[in-house]
Amino acid sequence: MKPKKQFQAPKGTFDILPEDQKYWEKVRKVVKHVALGYGFERIDTPILEDAELFSLSEGETTDVVEKQMYTFRTKGGDVVALRPEGTPSIMRAYVERGMTNAPQPVKLYYLAPMFRYEQPQAGRYRQHHQAGLEVIGDQNPIYDAQIISMCIAVGVELGLKNLNVEINSLGCPKCRPAYRTQLARYFKARAPRLCKDCKRRLKYNPLRLLDCKEEQCQELKANAPNLIDSLCQECHDHFKAVLEYLDELAVPYALNPHLVRGFDYYTKTVFELFLEDEHAEGGSEKTHERSRLALGGGGRYDALGKILSGKDVPAAGAGIGMERLIGVMKKQGVKIPPLYRPEVFLAQLGAFARKKSLKLFEELRHSGIMVAESFGKDSIKAQLRSADRAGVKITLILGQKEAIDGVILMRDMETGAQESVELEKIVKVIKEKLKK
């Protein structure tokens, strides 16, 4: 009978199959290890939030809010959205759950799926997963540096190479608006020489002009007023301190005065973690700009707390894309051992032996031995084949005769040698044998 319809996973989503789970497990393990090492505790927030939480936090005119949110109305009439990123939810929880009364700063981490309605392509999905880190309730630049250091630590513990950090300061509500108008004035005077996209950017988000890759715009950018030069004293000192802390930690970084992050809530420090890609071997044409893959990024968002609580709540954080991390692990050939690695296979022959082997399986498992089986198969041949594929060192064979005599055959899968062992002693004998 043919199915009514061939179902496929929704566009931009994917299944994480058993063979890939080891990578996910490894990433989760490393993030958890790093986070706990820095005193961060796990938090999980709902996948759904009031849609307004994101539009107020990130800014009405950002791409994410304008066109990438999965927003819908519930039966009860609430307008909710699948979260496009984690930070607003964390700040919402901080404010709502009274974490202002906990010892400050509150350090939180999470591993969670995020949703953005956009065109999928390499390393970009409609549902992706982020590892997030947030430090809330402290304005000290030392935390900006520590967050960056943690991102690097995750990459290093995963065995990744060619990781880089770029850093910049976006200033604060005191100094940024002045710079913004100054920048807009500069580019407006040169508008005819800007690329098509930049003419559009000039209207609603002049800061975005800074990371345009078009050559014609590059030249204009070179002489554009520099954001770092127009920072107020407080932002200047803060940025300087962050860099000093990074130097102290020996974290390699590059200043990028053109680095801009999309959301309105960012203040002062912003940074990106990326991978310098060396795939340009067969490159016939000059790919003038080096290809860089963004693995994550973050920064300080002192403006968010005010938006959500009315009070000043300084904070800093980062998000790392788990799919991209795993993509790089595979590309760089990071080896991860399989999660399931049975040591012993239990084969049975005949109805009586099969029944007996069921109990023995439980016994083996309880004693901590990883045991595999093919209880559904009848022939010894098929079972030994399974055992071979499972890669076990030892196969136990319980036949009709053995079951009656209270013994079992123990087969060494490498040598093929077999010996008969009393059923009562088998657990002990196996443990001895596996030690070698």
Place this chain on the structure above:
RNA sequence: GUGGGCGUAGCUCAAUUGGCAGAGCUCUCGGUUGUGGUCCGAGCGGUUGCGGGUUCAAGUCCCGUCGCUCACCCCA
């Protein structure tokens, strides 16, 4: 949202000017008593992404659609 490339078995891919939809791998079973890997044999597996159109005849040509992919935008 815009533009290019591609959709044949679970995977990797064949199929001549339009002429019976195939192979390798995987999986299952077998190669005489209760013994794996190698070897040999057999089987399972497809309305050629889906829907129309042209034709005696469509995997092949045309249109639409969905999906994948790459680039742009933006990002993780």
